[in-house]
Amino acid sequence: MTQTERPSITQAFTREFAAIGLMQPSNPLLIQPAKLREQYARDGYVYLQSVIDATVVAQVHGSMMAVLERHGFARQSDGRWFPTTKTEGSLAGRSPAWLAAEYEAMELATPLLNHPSLTEVLSLVVDEDIRLLPITEIRSRPPDRESAVYWHQDGFYSARGIDLYAAWLPLTPIDVQLGGLAVAHGMHTVGYLHEDRPPPHYLLAHDAIPDDVQRRANFQPGDVVVFDQALPHTGLSNLSTDGFRCSIDTRFCRASATGAIVGVVVDATPESVRVQTASEEIHTLHVTEDSFLRDRHGDRFPASDVADSEIGAGSRVLAVHDDGTLVSLRPV
Numbered sequence: 549m550t551q552t553e554r555p556s557i558t559q560a561f562t563r564e565f566a567a568i569g570l571m572q573p574s575n576p577l578l579i580q581p582a583k584l585r586e587q588y589a590r591d592g593y594v595y596l597q598s599v600i601d602a603t604v605v606a607q608v609h610g611s612m613m614a615v616l617e618r619h620g621f622a623r624q625s626d627g628r629w630f631p632t633t634k635t636e637g638s639l640a641g642r643s644p645a646w647l648a649a650e651y652e653a654m655e656l657a658t659p660l661l662n663h664p665s666l667t668e669v670l671s672l673v674v675d676e677d678i679r680l681l682p683i684t685e686i687r688s689r690p691p692d693r694e695s696a697v698y699w700h701q702d703g704f705y706s707a708r709g710i711d712l713y714a715a716w717l718p719l720t721p722i723d724v725q726l727g728g729l730a731v732a733h734g735m736h737t738v739g740y741l742h743e744d745r746p747p748p749h750y751l752l753a754h755d756a757i758p759d760d761v762q763r764r765a766n767f768q769p770g771d772v773v774v775f776d777q778a779l780p781h782t783g784l785s786n787l788s789t790d791g792f793r794c795s796i797d798t799r800f801c802r803a804s805a806t807g808a809i810v811g812v813v814v815d816a817t818p819e820s821v822r823v824q825t826a827s828e829e830i831h832t833l834h835v836t837e838d839s840f841l842r843d844r845h846g847d848r849f850p851a852s853d854v855a856d857s858e859i860g861a862g863s864r865v866l867a868v869h870d871d872g873t874l875v876s877l878r879p880v
Contacts, residue, residue, distance in 0.1 A: 613794075629792055639690055676802050678802060701779065701780050701781075703777030705842060714777065720794045735757065
């Protein structure tokens with residue numbers, strides 16, 4: 549094969565992604581919720597098709613694209629949205645901080661996250677009412693110039709000390725070209741695979757996820773994947789030439805879960821952190837060498853740096869504690 553005949557990196561990744569096994573929808577188990585939860589416990593996730601109200605999904609997607617158009621990242625033609633050259637290097641795996649702040653200020657995701665069609669499904673999976681946590685990513689990923697896949701486990705970074713669940717929702721059709729979510733079927737039981745990897749990012753080894761457990765799907769608006777905090781998963785690269793991959797992912801716990809505090813840091817020292825909740829209650833949490841302090845990218849830092857960090861005084865945080873001892877602290 550000559551140089552010109554060799555497949556491009558994009559073509560090679562497309563074939564690789566297409567070879568990944570497909571998630572099997574769990575919709576038949578919606579009328580047998582006990583079996584749905586058994587499947588979740590066994591596989592580490594459930595994939596449900598067309599269970600979220602399509603109108604609210606379209607509303608949120610339209611609001612997102614209007615923001616991107618206003619900032620010059622998107623243009624509309626013949627009913628389709630296309631990325632502009634301005635998106636290159638600007639809208640990667642997650643929205644930049646300034647854009648995420650704008651989304652939050654306008655409560656862009658709220659109509660979807662609070663919609664009964666979603667909260668009822670999430671409650672069905674965990675067998676009680678849920679509590680949404682302020683850990684939400686609104687993603688509008690343009691085509692990737694360089695394709696890469698980064699497997700990770702949310703529980704390692706996000707909120708150690710509580711049972712954390714994730715919900716991932718496509719806002720547009722997402723096929724193999726656009727990439728989407730892939731999970732490692734059944735691997736939520738093997739423990740955290742990040743531990744042996746070097747800081748600060750604690751990436752998984754390239755061969756940590758066997759080929760035969762990798763699963764993806766051809767997603768549609770209204771679908772949702774609910775998965776365990778220890779389940780390895782990744783976003784697959786957007787290998788299209790002119791499409792956005794739009795999705796929202798959020799975190800939640802059971803309403804009965806204790807030990808999770810959302811509030812504003814009053815003050816922070818290497819020995820303790822005080823957090824004030826919306827009800828003006830102040831919690832004093834003891835910091836130990838085992839407390840997991842992290843920035844918005846998931847990088848861990850020592851307690852000696854807490855005062856000058858993203859989780860210093862005035863920062864909005866999610867704190868998880870065990871009887872007053874800080875387990876984890878992260879910005880939200």
